[in-house]
Amino acid sequence: xxxxxxxxxxxxxxxxxxxxxxxxxxxxxxxxxxxxxxxxxxxxxxxxxxxxxxxxxxxxxxxxxxxxxxxxxxxxxxxxxxxxxxxxxxxxxxxxxxxxxxxxxxxxxxxxxxxxxxxxxxxxxxxxxxxxxxxxxxxxxxxxxxxxxxxxxxxxxxxxxxxxxxxxxxxxxxxxxxxxxxxxxxxxxxxxxxxxxxxxxxxxxxxxxxxxxxxxxxxxxxxxxxxxxxxxxxxxxxxxxxxxxxxxxxxxxxxxxxxxxxxxxxxxxxxxxxxxxxxxxxxxxxxxxxxxxxxxxxxxxxxxxxxxxxxxxxxxxxxxxxxxxxxxxxxxxxxxxxxxxxxxxxxxxxxxxxxxxxxxxxxxxxxxxxxxxxxxxxxxxxxxxxxxxxxxxxxxxxxxxxxxxxxxxxxxxxxxxxxxxxxxxxxxxxxxxxxxxxxxx
Amino acid sequence: xxxxxxxxxxxxxxxxxxxxxxxxxxxxxxxxxxxxxxxxxxxxxxxxxxxxxxxxxxxxxxxxxxxxxxxxxxxxxxxxxxxxxxxxxxxxxxxxxxxxxxxxxxxxxxxxxxxxxxxxxxxxxxxxxxxxxxxxxxxxxxxxxxxxxxxxxxxxxxxxxxxxxxxxxxxxxxxxxxxxxxxxxxxxxxxxxxxxxxxxxxxxxxxxxxxxxxxxxxxxxxxxxxxxxxxxxxxxxxxxxxxxxxxxxxxxxxxxxxxxxxxxxxxxxxxxxxxxxxxxxxxxxxxxxxxxxxxxxxxxxxxxxxxxxxxxxxxxxxxxxxxxxxxxxxxxxxxxxxxxxxxxxxxxxxxxxxxxxxxxxxxxxxxxxxxxxxxxxxxxxxxxxxxxxxxxxxxxxxxxxxxxxxxxxxxxxxxxxxxxxxxxxxxxxxxxxxxxxxxxx
Numbered sequence: 001x002x003x004x005x006x007x008x009x010x011x012x013x014x015x016x017x018x019x020x021x022x023x024x025x026x027x028x029x030x031x032x033x034x035x036x037x038x039x040x041x042x043x044x045x046x047x048x049x050x051x052x053x054x055x056x057x058x059x060x061x062x063x064x065x066x067x068x069x070x071x072x073x074x075x076x077x078x079x080x081x082x083x084x085x086x087x088x089x090x091x092x093x094x095x096x097x098x099x100x101x102x103x104x105x106x107x108x109x110x111x112x113x114x115x116x117x118x119x120x121x122x123x124x125x126x127x128x129x130x131x132x133x134x135x136x137x138x139x140x141x142x143x144x145x146x147x148x149x150x151x152x153x154x155x156x157x158x159x160x161x162x163x164x165x166x167x168x169x170x171x172x173x174x175x176x177x178x179x180x181x182x183x184x185x186x187x188x189x190x191x192x193x194x195x196x197x198x199x200x201x202x203x204x205x206x207x208x209x210x211x212x213x214x215x216x217x218x219x220x221x222x223x224x225x226x227x228x229x230x231x232x233x234x235x236x237x238x239x240x241x242x243x244x245x246x247x248x249x250x251x252x253x254x255x256x257x258x259x260x261x262x263x264x265x266x267x268x269x270x271x272x273x274x275x276x277x278x279x280x281x282x283x284x285x286x287x288x289x290x291x292x293x294x295x296x297x298x299x300x301x302x303x304x305x306x307x308x309x310x311x312x313x314x315x316x317x318x319x320x321x322x323x324x325x326x327x328x329x330x331x332x333x334x335x336x337x338x339x340x341x342x343x344x345x346x347x348x349x350x351x352x353x354x355x356x357x358x359x360x361x362x363x364x365x366x367x368x369x370x371x372x373x374x375x376x377x378x379x380x381x382x383x384x385x386x387x388x389x390x391x392x393x394x395x396x397x398x399x400x401x402x403x404x405x406x407x408x409x410x411x412x413x414x415x416x417x418x419x420x421x422x423x424x425x426x427x428x429x430x431x432x433x434x435x436x437x438x439x440x441x
Numbered sequence: 442x443x444x445x446x447x448x449x450x451x452x453x454x455x456x457x458x459x460x461x462x463x464x465x466x467x468x469x470x471x472x473x474x475x476x477x478x479x480x481x482x483x484x485x486x487x488x489x490x491x492x493x494x495x496x497x498x499x500x501x502x503x504x505x506x507x508x509x510x511x512x513x514x515x516x517x518x519x520x521x522x523x524x525x526x527x528x529x530x531x532x533x534x535x536x537x538x539x540x541x542x543x544x545x546x547x548x549x550x551x552x553x554x555x556x557x558x559x560x561x562x563x564x565x566x567x568x569x570x571x572x573x574x575x576x577x578x579x580x581x582x583x584x585x586x587x588x589x590x591x592x593x594x595x596x597x598x599x600x601x602x603x604x605x606x607x608x609x610x611x612x613x614x615x616x617x618x619x620x621x622x623x624x625x626x627x628x629x630x631x632x633x634x635x636x637x638x639x640x641x642x643x644x645x646x647x648x649x650x651x652x653x654x655x656x657x658x659x660x661x662x663x664x665x666x667x668x669x670x671x672x673x674x675x676x677x678x679x680x681x682x683x684x685x686x687x688x689x690x691x692x693x694x695x696x697x698x699x700x701x702x703x704x705x706x707x708x709x710x711x712x713x714x715x716x717x718x719x720x721x722x723x724x725x726x727x728x729x730x731x732x733x734x735x736x737x738x739x740x741x742x743x744x745x746x747x748x749x750x751x752x753x754x755x756x757x758x759x760x761x762x763x764x765x766x767x768x769x770x771x772x773x774x775x776x777x778x779x780x781x782x783x784x785x786x787x788x789x790x791x792x793x794x795x796x797x798x799x800x801x802x803x804x805x806x807x808x809x810x811x812x813x814x815x816x817x818x819x820x821x822x823x824x825x826x827x828x829x830x831x832x833x834x835x836x837x838x839x840x841x842x843x844x845x846x847x848x849x850x851x852x853x854x855x856x857x858x859x860x861x862x863x864x865x866x867x868x869x870x871x872x873x874x875x876x877x878x879x880x881x882x
Contacts, residue, residue, distance in 0.1 A: 153788040153825055156762045185784035189761050266786050266816025317758045317782070319846055320630050321597045329770050341758070343626035345707050347594040373814065375707025384594055405760055 007044075012051025014068050018042075021074045028078035031056070031066055038066060039077065063132075063219070093141045098176035098233040100140040102129060103166055105159070105190075106150040107183025109210040109221050133222050140233040143175065152183025152190070152209075157309035157409060160190055164197035164307035167205055171303055177204045177232025179225075184209040184263055184271065187242060191258035192406040193309065195240040195430035202301040206232050206255070207242045211269050220245050220269040227253040227283040235288055237280055238297040240430070245269040246282060254279035257292075259403045259432035262373065275374060276398045276434065308413035310336060315405040317341040317371060318348040324355040330364065336412040337365035337421070340393065341401040346370055346377030347384040353391060360392035365421050367394045367408065369401040376434075394425060397433040407432060451485075453492025455509050459483075462515045469519035472497070472507055479507060480518065504660065534582045539617035539674040541581040543570060544607055546600070546631075547591040548624025550651040550662050574663050581674040584616065593624025593631070593650075598750035598850060601631055605638035605748035608646055612744055618645045618673025620666075625650040625704055625712065628683060632699035633847040634750065636681040636871035643742040647672050647696070648683045652710050661686050661710040668694040668724040676729055678721055679738040681871070686710040687723060695720035698733075700844045700873035703814065716815060717839045717875065749854035751777060756846040758782040758812060759789040765796040771805065777853040778806035778862070781834065782842040787811055787818030788825040794832060801833035806862050808835045808849065810842040817875075835866060838874040848873060 007018050007025060023029060023042055031038045031054070040056035043063060053065040054074075066072075129136065129144060136142055147166055148159060167178050182190055191207045198205065208228035210221035228243040240258035247270050256274045265271035274280075282289045312335045316326070330338055338359065342348045346368040348356075360366060368388065370377050376398035379385030389395065396404050411424045428435075451459055464470060464483055472479045472495070481497035484504060494506040495515075507513075570577065570585060577583055588607055589600060608619050623631055632648045639646065649669035651662035669684040681699035688711050697715045706712035715721075723730045753776045757767070771779055779800065783789045787809040789797070801807060809829065811818050817839035820826030830836065837845050852865045869876075 151788070151823060151825055153759075153784050153790050154792070156790070156792075160761075183785075185786075185788055186761050263785065263813050264815055266811050266813045266818065268816065271813065271816075311762050311764075314764075315758060315760050317756060318594075319756050319843065320601075320627050321752050321850075323752075323755075323774070325774070326767075326770060329767060333764070333766070343594050344624075344704065345626075347592070347626055349595050349597070351595070351597075370707050372704050372707045372712065374705055375709065375712075377707065382592060384592055402760065409762075 010044075010051075010054075014051050014054060017068050017074075018054070021076070023074070023076060026079070027076050029056070030075045030077045032073040032075075033066070033069060033071070038064070040064075097138075098140050099143060099174075100177045100179060100229050100232045101143045101145060101170040101175045102179045102181065102229070103145045103147050103163070103170070104181045105148045105152070105155065105163060105183070107152050107181060107185075107187075107209050108213050109181045109183075109208060109225065129225075133225055135226050136229050139226070139229050140176070142229070143170070145170070150183070152186040155183070155186050155190060157193070157311060160193035160197065160309055161307045163190065164194050164305065167194065168198060168303060168305045168307075171198075171201070171203055171205075175203065177206065177229075177235075179228045179232045180205065180207045181225075182207050182209050184211060184244075188258075188261050188263055188272075188400075189402055189406055191240055191242050191261060192400075192403040192430075192432070193410070195258035195432070196407060196410040197305065197307040198240065199304040199306070199429065200301050201238040201240070201295065202299050202303060203238050203297055204232050204235050205240045205258075207240070207258070209244065211245075211267060211271055220250065223250050224253055230283060230286075231255055231281070231288065235281060235290075236297045237290070237294040238301065239280070239295050241280060242272055243283070244272040246279070252282055252284045255281040255283070257431050259407075259430045260400065262400060262402070264373075275400055276376070277431075306410070306414065309406070309409040310412035311409070313337045313339070313405060313408045313412055315339045315341060315401060317401075318343060318352075320349065322349070322352065324352045327352070327355040327359055331359055331362050335364060336416065337367070337408040339396070339401055339404045339408060340366060340368050341371045342368050342377070343371060345375075345381055345385060346379045346388070346395055347382065348388070350384065350387070353387065356388070356393060357391050363418055365394070365408065365412075365418055365425070366392065367396045367404055367425060369396050369399055369404050371401070373400075394422060396425070397435070399433045403432050451492075451495075455492050455495060458509050458515075459495070462517070464515070464517060467520070468517050470497070471516045471518045473514040473516075474507070474510060474512070479505065481505075538579075539581050540584060540615075541618045541620060541670050541673045542584045542586060542611040542616045543620045543622065543670070544586045544588050544604070544611070545622045546589040546593075546596065546604060546624070548593050548622060548626075548628075548650050549654050550622045550624075550649060550666065570666075574666055576667050577670050580667070580670050581617070583670070584611070586611070591624070593627040596624070596627050596631060598634070598752060601634035601638065601750055602748045604631065605635050605746065608635065609639060609744060609746045609748070612639075612642070612644055612646075616644065618647065618670075618676075620669045620673045621646065621648045622666075623648050623650050625652060625685075629699075629702050629704055629713070629841075630843055630847055632681055632683050632702060633841075633844045633871075633873070634851070636699035636873070637848055637851040638746065638748040639681060640745040640747070640870065641742050642679040642681070642736065643740050643744060644679050644738055645673050645676050646681045646699075648681070648699070650685065652686075652708060652712055661691065664691050665694055671724055671727075672696055672722070672729070676722060676731075677738045678731070678735040679742065680721070680736050682721060683713055684724070685713040687720070693723055693725045696722040696724070698872050700871045701841065703841060703843070705814075716841055717817070718872075747851070747855065750847070750850040751853035752850070754778045754780070754846060754849045754853055756780045756782060756842060758842075759784060759793075761790065763790070763793065765793045768793070768796040768800050772800055772803050776805060777857065778808070778849040780837070780842055780845045780849060781807060781809050782812045783809050783818070784812060786816075786822055786826060787820045787829070787836055788823065789829070791825065791828070794828065797829070797834060798832050804859055806835070806849065806853075806859055806866070807833065808837045808845055808866060810837050810840055810845050812842070814841075835863065837866070838876070840874045844873050
């Protein structure tokens with residue numbers, strides 16, 4: 001990365017290319033490539049950028065990346081103002097529009113949308129959001145709140161609590177919907193957490209993230225954010241949801257139920273998938289299509305807040321030859337519960353049975369999920385499942401292991417009575433399981 | 442389940458139905474339902490069967506399940522011989538056919554194909570196989586070997602070793618291919634294990650299982666077994682593979698590379714998916730379509746056998762708030778290595794860093810994979826990844842966590858030298874990773 005402020009973040013070929021053309025960050029330039037013409041402000045790049053893309057901020061507010069090419073013609077058409085922190089305009093509150101709060105917790109969508117600082121993890125300010133995605137002000141009156149500036153792998157249950165309380169505050173203040181910018185890595189854990197922490201929601205709560213930072217040619221940040229705000233402002237679905245790209249093209253987003261969603265690809269824009277149910281809705285342009293049953297938006301609903309989580313709950317993935325003594329560790333450390341991520345229909349090797357029995361006898365709550373990801377556990381088919389149930393392991397239907405973990409953490413913040421905990425575990429609180437599998441061949 | 446031998450395994454409605462019709466196991470019956478007519482031998486059912494299907498053995502050797510219905514007409518058309526253990530015919534060895542060894546380790550495909558005993562976990566004998574699926578004798582001269590009778594959740598690394606050695610024996614005796622019947626739960630772990638244990642294979646080694654027992658209407662056992670034997674006998678691909686249903690319909694199977702496959706549904710017949718690459722081949726009827734690069738069959742190749750596995754290697758799935766002290770457990774118990782199943786591009790919360798550093802300093806090999814399942818880790822994008830690499834965690838490209846675990850177990854059976862281990866970990870031994878991701882949007 002070059003240290004020259006005028007071309008901050010550019011390196012290698014593209015740096016040479018820009019220096020040769022005598023360009024600086026902030027210049028308004030016109031690029032002609034084959035038949036196409038792009039005009040916009042030359043933006044800085046930062047943090048491990050590749051060395052063959054120029055980033056332009058177009059007039060419509062989007063950033064695009066353009067690959068340099070020897071046949072490309074670049075012309076400076078104006079000396080633009082250096083990008084500043086100032087909002088280009090201050091949208092006035094419009095009475096006819098709904099109000100949406102955007103809460104920022106960090107992650108790619110928040111940190112990389114700010115293309116100006118060159119810092120690695122800046123938080124998203126309200127100014128930034130409307131500067132970068134001016135469309136938002138046509139959809140809703142936007143309130144913003146910077147709560148954290150965290151990469152999501154560093155989000156813990158205490159953050160879930162704080163976040164749930166902040167969302168609740170804004171809902172109680174009467175906003176029509178809440179959008180939460182969150183890193184994608186653990187977004188599904190946090191969306192599950194809020195699904196349990198905030199019940200009987202009067203309005204939608206939409207998690208949104210991006211898989212590509214907005215200085216990359218293929219960023220999903222703008223579309224995801226616009227559609228999340230649309231969903232918060234307009235959908236009749238008052239649930240905790242995740243709104244992300246439906247496919248790898250930049251056209252539609254889908255809303256996933258917060259307890260049923262999983263990041264299923266490290267980098268694709270359509271990484272998030274609803275598991276064992278379909279997405280709740282699809283957003284394409286101005287059109288929101290409802291796809292599944294849901295809880296209805298209703299301003300008269302009384303929000304129920306239960307935002308604590310017990311840390312002494314574990315998730316243990318089974319694999320061949322797993323040492324059964326690892327279960328002792330959880331017993332020795334005063335754990336309340338353990339979600340097993342078994343194989344197939346909900347199995348673990350029988351060499352674990354003695355330790356599992358000991359854990360159950362010590363009063364730990366043990367629930368079974370499947371590492372298959374898709375499908376449901378059925379512990380009535382094979383001896384292993386039947387034996388495990390006799391020992392006291394609870395089959396957790398088609399609940400995701402991650403959701404089951406979060407649910408158990410939530411349960412044990414409310415009760416330490418094992419029978420009460422079992423009842424809560426089997427109670428469908430936030431659509432986290434289905435009684436039957438609808439499609440199975 | 443009724444205790445009446447004549448209608449062994451039937452219960453509830455279907456038992457009443459059969460008793461009313463005065464039928465016994467072994468009777469040849471004709472069932473007319475709407476326009477359809479089924480004729481065959483009434484078979485016993487067992488183990489948690491539902492109470493509304495009759496199982497018939499058709500003349501072509503398949504079992505089918507037929508749902509009872511009040512408009513259905515059932516007629517006894519003959520008193521068939523009671524099903525016996527005898528082979529109905531003894532196919533002679535045919536010189537022009539290739540020879541395939543079928544090794545049975547247990548699992549649904551082996552235990553439930555034997556519809557006659559009523560016992561829960563019988564092993565598959567050579568007689569059984571050819572009785573149940575007589576087509577096999579037209580594809581190859583079949584040798585069989587019952588090695589274990591295990592539900593696959595009880596398969597350990599010592600079984601992998603024994604299995605690899607048995608496969609090697611048969612290959613060295615000159616068979617044209619090997620088929621391994623295995624429970625589906627941990628099939629992918631075992632297929633990965635054999636991929637490392639048996640290198641430079643001269644012939645194919647095909648794992649096969651079934652998701653539904655053959656006394657169920659929708660069993661996948663017959664097609665999977667027939668196509669596995671075809672693949673072993675005829676494909677030019679000399680790799681360890683898994684051959685299972687491609688879709689939920691009973692038409693094609695696909696061959697997955699043994700290090701790249703995962704059971705992705707608890708119960709669907711198309712549960713097995715190739716991850717991050719496509720399947721190597723598709724089998725439809727007599728047609729085998731090759732789809733990816735592969736190692737070629739060649740009888741002159743010298744098989745390399747390296748069949749041991751070290752048990753002191755662990756797999757640790759990260760989740761928010763994971764207690765870092767769990768890593769101490771692995772250090773205290775003399776572990777050699779730990780595969781981390783991180784979030785997204787290969788991250789864990791920074792609260793784990795001190796313990797991870799301690800583990801690395803103690804000489805443990807730590808590798809990073811992703812719980813996303815699809816995609817590849819990239820620890821050069823965010824601070825977390827960069828920090829983890831500095832501490833000494835090795836990014837494991839697009840390797841599956843389960844494959845990485847098995848590989849590390851295999852590596853530490855050969856060396857305890859950490860540098861040597863690292864080199865082996867980064868060496869592509871059985872197509873377990875790709876250097877680049879071909880499709881990513």
